[in-house]
Amino acid sequence: MTDRVRAGRRGGGKGDRVMVPPAEFRSYYGRPIVKKPVWTHDIAAYFFTGGLAAGSALVAAGADLTGRAALRTTARLTGLGAILASTYFLVVDLGRPSRFLNMLRVAKPTSPMSMGTWIFSGFSAAAGLAAVAEAAPLLPRRGAVGLAARALPVAGRAGGLAAAALAPAMATYTAVLISDTATPSWHAAYPRMPFVFAGSALASGGAAGMIGAPTAQAGPARTLAVAGAALELAATHGVEHRMGLLSEPYRTGRAGTLLRAARVLTAAGAVGALLGSRSRTVSALAGGALLAGSLATRLGVFEAGKASAEDPKYTVVPQRERLGTL
């Protein structure tokens, strides 16, 4: 038995060029070279909820500025829920809340996580404020509280706009975060991953709007959802097929299953969004499919990264190719 094994794939799939010549590679008892990320699905879930919050913030701000109150409320509350979930997932991953605060001691440009922490903090504060503003109608109109209640919508708009301004960064920094690793299939995907994540965020944000708001107000959310879904599908296709051997982990194993599911769900959701613009039910179903698709995409990407770190061939073969010694 030898673990000098054949790596790579025969060219296949219509239109795909033969990307990796079959290659032999050697390793240390088949053991991984890079460590697989220690992160759990909490982090993938965070990517999803963060994207959802970002997409929702854009929807909320647009709705606010264009006077779509129901859509605004839906989006702001979705955003708040997503932020709370994100916080939960982060803290679970770190173990203790204080560990999150540790990161606010420094701002480190070379660390996407440090940058992301600040983006997330700012974004959460702003989006949180916007969401709280939704409580204004419920508050008494008189007294000190009343004063606050009257100021809230203004503050809410300011918060919402700030959140919207930060939302694109909030949606895409996570792509940089995972790309800025030695995890082979993540790093190789760095030119594409922000588009996957941006698309996924838009799709999920739009989808939430489609579900929560009446069809009459949900038009822009639908547009964003469809556009996001298209971007997500296109960019993911690139990740799955245009990175040579390093695309393989996105097509195989659990990642492959998840991403195939994501494709079906996202495509179905987009079609549903387009066709079902009149029906609240169809919209809600389509929105659900888009949300599920977005979540599956994040999980799939996460799994693919882990798989690429676990098999030394994804470290060795591309590096050997780079050296021209394969």
Added chain:
Amino acid sequence: MNSLFGPIDPAKDAGYTDAPPRMGFFTDTSVCIGCKACEVACKEWNAVPDDGFDLLGMSYDNTGGLSANSWRHVAFIEQAAPSPAAMDVLREAEATVSTQFLGMPSSTLPGTEGREGRDLRWLMMSNVCKHCTHAGCLDVCPTGSLFRTEYGTVVVQEDICNGCGYCVAACPYGVIDRREDDGRAWKCTLCYDRIGEGMTPACAQACPTQSIQYGELDELRERAAQRVEVLHQRGVTEAKLYGHDPDDGVGGDGAFFLLLDEPEVYGLPPDPVVTTRDLPSMWKHAGVAALGMAAAAVVAFLGRRP
């Protein structure tokens, strides 16, 4: 922002003005006898917990690799390339039995490697954190727990580490790892507490054959080049250095090696690149995507009024 790429003096780059010379390791695997004294000495000095009692069957390696609980790891690689005479005997022995081979995994095909006249090679190599010139782990650490010392080494401050695990995924060599029980990241400190006192790191001190040499990096690089030359003269043409080159993907390692086979045979990446080299480009792409998002939102809402 510190330099992300290229040959630099890391201590200076990190802002030390009067830094001492950069210190590091030259690990000469051609004289390693696999005694694992380095592994044990490291654990003794640094009070690292044991790593579990698992028989791995990877030759005499039952550590498996570097981890939060093993900051030195001795790799064992059996390369069997039986001589014609040995093969005859084997064939004779095998003639009587089935042809199924139940052997131990070895890292190479028979007959591909090895000096003339030697039909079996047993490579041993003591692996450790590379203390990269451009250290991915340090670059991505969001808390500042990982820092660059005045000796140009990379050290985790366990009281600051929040266990985010980013460094684990960022290390191109798979060195640093998070410990299960305390959730923090651990790795070789190049014995920061010893070298500050003018002492040799515990592993190098324990190494009986001087396979692990500690010293000023510049001097070690010279010594290593000479050693390669000597080995080449003696016919060990496969001897080559790994991680010594300041122009490589991580700006050169603070701990570099003399290897007798390809890096991946020892579990090392053949061409590691610090992940942050591409960080500016990553942000650029993210920026485009972000702008796209914003634009999409504007279009979606401007496109139709209620």
Added chain:
Amino acid sequence: MAEAHPVGFQWVMEAKKRGATVIHVDPRFTRTSAVADEFVPLRVGSDIAFLGGVINYILSNELDFREYVVAYTNAATLVTEGFQDTEDLGGLFSGYHPETGTYDPASWQYEGHEEFAQTHEDTHVHRETAAGFQHEAHGPPVSGFVARDETLQDPRCVYQILKRHYARYTPEVVERVCGVPPEQFRKVCEAWTRNSGRERTTALVYSVGWTQHTVGVQYIRAGAIIQLLLGNMGRPGGGIMALRGHASIQGSTDIPTLFNLLPGYLPMPHFKQHETFDMWAEAIRHLGQKGFWAYARCYAVSLLKAYFGEHATEENDWGYGWLPRLTGDHGTYQQVLNMIDGKIKGYFLLGQNPAVGSAHGRAQRLGMANLDWLVVRDLYMIESATFWKDSPEIETGEIVTEECRTEVFFLPAASHVEKEGTFTQTQRMLQWREKALDPPQDCRSELWFFYHLGRLVRERLATSTLERDEPIKKLAWSYPISGQHNEPDAEAVLKEINGYDVATGAPLSGFTQLQADGSTACGCWIYSGVFADGVNQAARRKPGKEQSWVAPEWGWVWPANRRILYNRASADPQGAPWSAKKAYVWWDPEKGEWTGHDVPDFEKTKDPAFRPAPGTIGVHGLAGDDAFIMQGDGKGWLYAPAGLIDGPMPTHYEPAESPLRNPLYAQQANPVRKVYDRPENQLNPAPPERHSEVFPYVFTTSRLTEHHTAGGMSRQLAYLSELQPAMFVEVSPALAEERGLEHLGWAHVVTGRAAVEARVLVTARLRPLRLDGRVIHQIWLPYHWGGSGLVTGDSANDLFGITLDPNVLIQESKVGTCDIQPGRRPTGRALLDYIADYLRRAGLDASHYAPLETPGAGE
């Protein structure tokens, strides 16, 4: 060496860096092989054939260092006419007595010295008492004046005898016996001879891979012959390095823990052979010999003065009568069998773990389970202290806890860092160690234990009038004590070992000051000088770079701080260095004295041209070129006319258990090996006996760097246990196939004594050998595992029976025959049935034992 002496191995690597060629001869590919220039795999137990082949190569090509050989060895000495070689007698030397299984060595003597020989009665006693050990520091008795033929032509001179004896050890024979191909064999011969002679020297390093055989002593003799023929003895870079085991195992033979020796290699008195003090002292002195043993009386009297102080007087023969006497074999294996027979009631076990570390683990445990009391002093609760509740015999029902009569006292010991004292290492160097910290809780040093035990016993016996208590009452037993626990002063003990003037108490400067009149006392004559000038010389730690390359001021080396023994041989007969490069000690004609880098191992002012008057004995009998000053004839022995129980020259015999018929002689195995024919000690059959195919494979055991011996000091430590966490067995890919063994799966190894299970490591580092047209598989096991500790496993020593080398009574624990089967072994009583079935198939029943002599059978 890299595995078991990694720190010492740094010097091999250093030599290699400077261009030395390293050749490793071993049955399996080890960490040492990995860095050697040449790895020579051979069948375990076949080295004498290999070395014999080298001797033959040297002699038949006349590659010996002739000038050295003629001057410094006994090559020219003539042997009696009666001597007959193995070549003539089917593998036996002349003088064999089949009834006792011993030799009468009269016919092996130098010409004219037949009367020096012992009878075979003597040799029988010598075997029982491991007399070979007593020759470690001096040659066995032989007269100083011999008939010589310096042309080496006389057919009866040693050189010619040697040449004839080894003529059959051709490269083809080497291949047949050892499995080493002729091309590779030739390469080794060429490298060894090319790198020896006037300008160069070769060092030979061995350890227990050579000793633990029924022919172990002869292995080393064979190495010595080569080193003498090539002029590699007594010279820098040459010699034979016996790598010792435990940190001070050399110390524990110098000041022995052995049953047959007193300090400084003085023999333990035998009740019959050494009835009186004079008989004893004369036996040590070997009347008529040349050399330093002539002063044996001084060493003996001074030792007795150290033991009994003022009570030792000329009138009472210095208290000789109080010394215990040997009555036969009291070796560790005989003792354990005696325990099984209920002949031994109590036992002190200190720093040893025989339940795991000694051959035939089952016998060890059954023996200990049949004592009245057992005192164990150890760092940990080792298997030898807990056998009564958790040994494998509990599982088989052979020991029942409730019925086990042994009362075990466990006394925790202080470890080596928790006490002060010396280690004596491989180079005979004593190195003093300070105490690093106090022992915890009840842990105490050995010194504390014995001092206070002695004190308490003496207090209890103070009023006794029994004669048998006299020796204890008369002991000199006073040492300064200090501290909370009344710890005796170890330096005071070292001073006593060094020796002192009885009247003044002044320390002696060396053994030449010792007197036979009772005016000096000395605990170990060879250590005399270690406290010269009242300074602890063993504690010297002058860095190497601050002194000469011989580094005489690091520690202290016995005798007389001499770093290389017999270094007179580093100069030519005229006293000049053999070559400038290899100059070590030499004669300075100007000053009329020997000088050089080391302390000359020669009388300082003896001129190289000095020739003694015939018949002069003792030191004055040594000629100016008698370099081997402790030998009775002043020469290095290529041929041993006396002192060895199994023959004057090494001869290839098969191990006691072997799958092969001896390809060289009708005599299968060592005919005088020490056997214990007892039902619990069944040995697997070997040809010419039938059924050897039941145990078709050869197995050997040895060490892993990661563990220490019986595991007490490594299986208890996490950092070591994790590095080798499980008992395993190494097999070649071919054998794995043959037996269906899977990598990392379970297998069990079976012998007539036990079945031992282990995880399988399939590795090309083990390989089958082709011998005599047959493929022989070798299996390897580490022997470090046992039932206690962080990692546990079956013990390899359970597989061995007890067969010993006749000279020193070391067990054959490097080679045996076995079967190996996939899967785990049976447990409980089924295990006993399983082994019984093997025994039945092998035709072994309680009354059948392998014959010692195998004349002509199977030829």
